Amino acid sequence: MKVVVTGQPFDPWQQVQTRQIDGLKGDAAGFGATAVFVGTMRDFNEGDAVQGMFLEHYPGMTERYLEKISVEAAARWELVDTLIVHRVGELQPADPIVLVAVWSAHRKEAFEACRWLMEELKSSAPFWKKEQLKDGSRWVEHNTTG
Numbered sequence: 586m587k588v589v590v591t592g593q594p595f596d597p598w599q600q601v602q603t604r605q606i607d608g609l610k611g612d613a614a615g616f617g618a619t620a621v622f623v624g625t626m627r628d629f630n631e632g633d634a635v636q637g638m639f640l641e642h643y644p645g646m647t648e649r650y651l652e653k654i655s656v657e658a659a660a661r662w663e664l665v666d667t668l669i670v671h672r673v674g675e676l677q678p679a680d681p682i683v684l685v686a687v688w689s690a691h692r693k694e695a696f697e698a699c700r701w702l703m704e705e706l707k708s709s710a711p712f713w714k715k716e717q718l719k720d721g722s723r724w725v726e727h728n729t730t731g
Contacts, residue, residue: 586659586667588651590642592674597623597684604668609688616665616688620695622703628678630716630725637717638676647671647711654705658687662694667702671712 587604589595601621609616628635655667665688672682685703689695707728714725 586652586655587669588648588655589668589670590644590647590651590673591670592672595670595672595681595684597621597670597681600668600670600684601686604666604686605688609666616690618689618692618695620687620689620692620699622683622685622699623681624683624703626676626678626680626682633716633718635678635716635718637678639715639717640673640676640682641713641715642671642673643711650710651706654702654710657705658698658702661701662689662698663691664689664694664698667698669702669706671706671710673712 589600601619605619626635626638651669651671655669658664658667667688668684668686670684672680676682683703683706685699685706687695687699687702689698715722716725
């Protein structure tokens with residue numbers, strides 16, 4: 586289980602490959618499925634064009650929450666490993682914001698745990714978004730569903 590909150594751009598596919606090679610080396614035969622979700626910044630929201638976004642978080646609290654849901658997922662499903670990487674700070678449209686990856690022996694557990702982790706993260710993790718619009722900025726009050 587690994588959680589990273591970073592202010593730096595990241596390549597989600599490199600993160601998955603690195604974790605699979607370095608983090609799971611001893612468990613190479615222990616997983617038959619990898620489920621991956623990558624969320625990127627959209628250039629629209631609530632009918633408006635979005636030019637950029639600033640994503641804030643509560644350091645320490647955010648990481649603890651992401652670790653907590655990772656542990657909970659491992660208790661609910663038979664998982665080999667999980668990886669959550671979340672970006673904070675200044676973002677531009679198409680930038681990767683979040684990566685959730687789950688390794689399991691079977692696809693059902695991997696898919697279910699990946700979706701559950703993403704939904705928990707999206708609905709409850711302490712992140713706040715401020716969108717930059719053409720004529721100013723606004724805080725995002727509600728997350729999109731599903």
